[in-house]
Amino acid sequence: xxxxxxxxxxxxxxxxxxxxxxxxxxxxxxxxxxxxxxxxxxxxxxxxxxxxxxxxxxxxxxxxxxxxxxxxxxxxxxxxxxxxxxxxxxxxxxxxxxxxxxxxxxxxxxxxxxxxxxxxxxxxxxxxxxxxxxxxxxxxxxxxxxxxxxxxxxxxxxxxxxxxxxxxxxxxxxxxxxxxxxxxxxxxxxxxxxxxxxxxxxxxxxxxxxxxxxxxxxxxxxxxxxxxxxxxxxxxxxxxxxxxxxxxxxxxxxxxxxxxxxxxxxxxxxxxxxxxxxxxxxxxxxxxxxxxxxxxxxxxxxxxxxxxxxxxxxxxxxxxxxxxxxxxxxxxxxxxxxxxxxxxxxxxxxxxxxxxx
Numbered sequence: 001x002x003x004x005x006x007x008x009x010x011x012x013x014x015x016x017x018x019x020x021x022x023x024x025x026x027x028x029x030x031x032x033x034x035x036x037x038x039x040x041x042x043x044x045x046x047x048x049x050x051x052x053x054x055x056x057x058x059x060x061x062x063x064x065x066x067x068x069x070x071x072x073x074x075x076x077x078x079x080x081x082x083x084x085x086x087x088x089x090x091x092x093x094x095x096x097x098x099x100x101x102x103x104x105x106x107x108x109x110x111x112x113x114x115x116x117x118x119x120x121x122x123x124x125x126x127x128x129x130x131x132x133x134x135x136x137x138x139x140x141x142x143x144x145x146x147x148x149x150x151x152x153x154x155x156x157x158x159x160x161x162x163x164x165x166x167x168x169x170x171x172x173x174x175x176x177x178x179x180x181x182x183x184x185x186x187x188x189x190x191x192x193x194x195x196x197x198x199x200x201x202x203x204x205x206x207x208x209x210x211x212x213x214x215x216x217x218x219x220x221x222x223x224x225x226x227x228x229x230x231x232x233x234x235x236x237x238x239x240x241x242x243x244x245x246x247x248x249x250x251x252x253x254x255x256x257x258x259x260x261x262x263x264x265x266x267x268x269x270x271x272x273x274x275x276x277x278x279x280x281x282x283x284x285x286x287x288x289x290x291x292x293x294x295x296x297x298x299x300x301x302x303x304x305x306x307x308x309x310x311x312x313x314x315x316x317x318x319x320x321x322x323x324x325x326x327x328x329x330x331x332x333x334x335x336x337x338x339x340x341x342x343x344x345x346x347x348x349x350x351x352x353x354x355x356x357x
Contacts, residue, residue, distance in 0.1 A: 043277020136199025152337025
């Protein structure tokens with residue numbers, strides 16, 4: 001679950017981004033918006049589903065599955081080379097390189113927690129639990145970057161918390177076959193831990209932007225994401241070495257229920273789909289704003305739920321339906337609050353320019 005941008009609330013930086021976007025023709029901008037939305041949608045659904053497929057059909061390596069979430073980071077070189085002809089500036093800026101390295105290591109740990117949780121949870125349940133990251137984001141943003149609570153963010157925190165509690169109280173109707181009660185609860189709390197860590201990383205990314213003291217361009221955002229992806233992957237690779245995952249992969253492939261060739265297909269496409277998500281998210285935020293990225297993420301939670309029921313025969317209980325409704329309500333409340341805050345800031349800026357003019 002690597003991140004560069006889900007709901008970062010970087011309004012002053014978005015203004016700089018919009019200036020760069022304004023240079024594009026309207027046709028090119030529309031094409032890029034559609035392309036990035038498609039990439040984001042594919043990654044937001046395909047990544048979790050393929051990871052769950054790996055576990056359901058005989059995969060057992062937690063470090064390997066967490067490694068896959070960021071192993072596609074070299075794909076970021078394609079858009080980076082397409083938009084920039086100069087050497088990456090982030091590598092020559094310790095003010096950015098060191099924080100990105102630390103954020104990458106935290107992301108690697110977050111990947112591990114998420115993969116461990118998904119090994120024991122239905123993908124539909126994990127999707128709802130991960131949505132609680134908004135509650136943790138609101139809390140850590142208040143502590144780290146002094147972003148104030150609003151009635152909308154408080155409402156979102158309350159709704160998302162109640163939704164998670166409802167899921168936790170009805171474990172018997174949600175456990176996948178072969179998963180014990182203890183394993184289910186371990187997966188449940190590790191997934192919540194992943195959401196909490198994710199909620200911490202987002203404000204830290206915003207703090208890094210503020211400390212950079214330079215314009216945040218699309219090129220720089222991709223460079224930072226690339227550095228974070230490299231260090232997150234390296235973190236998980238060390239875990240694989242210690243856990244001897246590299247030696248186990250050929251044996252696990254031979255015993256995989258779908259066959260050896262399809263085992264490797266699942267691994268490769270899992271890494272690709274996760275990178276689709278991260279690249280699409282960065283593109284949507286740069287070309288439009290963080291609000292649209294948050295809306296797309298919210299819209300595809302029920303899509304993941306439905307696909308989990310179709311492909312994995314997961315039960316969609318009434319409790320899960322209530323939790324899903326509460327999560328979507330919370331996400332809508334949070335997104336509307338962001339929209340209102342952004343609109344108020346724009347109105348104030350227009351008024352100030354009118355006064356100064």
